[in-house]
Amino acid sequence: MQLGNKNAVNDQISPPFGARVLKDFRRNKLIYLMLLPVVAFYAVFHYAPLYGLQIAFKQFSPGKGIWNSEWIGFQHFHDFFTGFFFERVLRNTVLLGLYDLVLVFPASIVLALTLNEVRNRYFKRTVQSITYIPHFISVVVVVGMMVDFLSVDGLINQLIQFFGGSGIPFMRMPEWFRTIFTASAIWQGVGWGSIIYLAAITNIDPSLYEAAKVDGAGRWKQMISITLPGIMPTVIILFILRIGSFMVLQDEKILLMYNPSTYETADVIGTYVYRKGILEASYSYAAAVGMFNSLINMGLLLGANFISKRYSDTKLW
Numbered sequence: 329m330q331l332g333n334k335n336a337v338n339d340q341i342s343p344p345f346g347a348r349v350l351k352d353f354r355r356n357k358l359i360y361l362m363l364l365p366v367v368a369f370y371a372v373f374h375y376a377p378l379y380g381l382q383i384a385f386k387q388f389s390p391g392k393g394i395w396n397s398e399w400i401g402f403q404h405f406h407d408f409f410t411g412f413f414f415e416r417v418l419r420n421t422v423l424l425g426l427y428d429l430v431l432v433f434p435a436s437i438v439l440a441l442t443l444n445e446v447r448n449r450y451f452k453r454t455v456q457s458i459t460y461i462p463h464f465i466s467v468v469v470v471v472g473m474m475v476d477f478l479s480v481d482g483l484i485n486q487l488i489q490f491f492g493g494s495g496i497p498f499m500r501m502p503e504w505f506r507t508i509f510t511a512s513a514i515w516q517g518v519g520w521g522s523i524i525y526l527a528a529i530t531n532i533d534p535s536l537y538e539a540a541k542v543d544g545a546g547r548w549k550q551m552i553s554i555t556l557p558g559i560m561p562t563v564i565i566l567f568i569l570r571i572g573s574f575m576v577l578q579d580e581k582i583l584l585m586y587n588p589s590t591y592e593t594a595d596v597i598g599t600y601v602y603r604k605g606i607l608e609a610s611y612s613y614a615a616a617v618g619m620f621n622s623l624i625n626m627g628l629l630l631g632a633n634f635i636s637k638r639y640s641d642t643k644l645w
Contacts, residue, residue, distance in 0.1 A: 382394060383612045383615050384405075385402070386398060386399050386612055387400050404612055404613045407613065408613070408617050413595070416591075416592070416595060417599075420596045421577065421598075421621075424506060425577065427509075428510070428570070428577070429570060429574070432517065433567065433570055436517070436518050440526045440559075441525075441551055443455060443456065443522065443526065444526065444551075444555060445547060458519070459519025459522070460520055460523075461519070462519065463517060463520035465516070467578070467584065474499070474585070478499055479497075480495045480496075500590065501589075501590070502590045502593040505594045509581070509582070524562060529555060529558065531558075537550055560642075564642040567632070571628050571632040572626075573625060574624075575621050575625050577596055579598030579599055579602065582598070597617060605618075
């Protein structure tokens with residue numbers, strides 16, 4: 329009897345972790361092979377460069393190398409926090425990040441909800457195609473288009489002058505930069521961002537809409553009570569990811585758009601790092617500023633996931 333119990337206990341003991349991994353690898357080796365390029369990409373371009381972060385705490389000299397450069401601790405961080413540009417770049421980064429969360433992020437949700445209510449398939453597909461196209465246009469081309477349309481003799485100013493107004497140098501006025509940047513971000517990303525929400529809507533049980541119709545709910549009520557709650561887990565996950573990149577803006581686009589006359593509202597942490605690290609060759613200082621930016625993003629991501637996990641069933645981990 330005891331021998332039988334002992335065998336039953338041994339049968340319940342799971343194999344070692346290494347054996348389970350090896351067995352799973354043999355069973356799904358093609359899937360692991362497909363995953364290999366992704367793992368290699370992150371290993372080479374995201375994890376391997378972490379070794380170089382130590383130059384943020386050193387006075388890096390290319391001649392001495394990373395390891396032999398002089399260790400100066402948190403001096404670069406102190407110089408950044410007490411520097412003349414700290415308040416400006418932090419304020420601009422936070423404001424543009426807030427504009428992205430408040431205006432750009434919800435735009436895709438609104439478009440997806442609106443398209444879901446369209447019953448004419450031809451019109452719906454036409455709108456989808458038109459809104460998807462800007463995503464595939466190069467940032468350089470997009471900025472070139474904005475420069476042409478918003479120049480003093482561009483189309484927008486010609487329309488303003490036609491109606492009796494005077495020309496406005498939009499691209500040289502700091503008070504217009506955030507509006508132009510945010511509006512162009514909505515135009516370029518609203519269609520592409522709506523795809524995932526439209527996919528989430530298709531997973532909602534159609535019987536819920538039928539029951540709502542029986543209860544007398546109109547299309548607006550159905551959208552508020554069924555569609556929006558149905559895609560809310562997807563919205564929360566994407567919102568958490570968006571918060572995780574709150575301080576990481578479209579730096580390439582800003583670099584192409586801004587000029588010394590708009591630094592007051594256009595200069596962000598990413599462009600400041602570019603100027604200090606690439607143009608001025610202050611590699612250690614730029615690494616310290618970039619590390620500060622990354623730590624803020626990581627803290628925001630962890631905080632957003634913690635809050636979501638505490639007050640809802642949706643979380644990243």
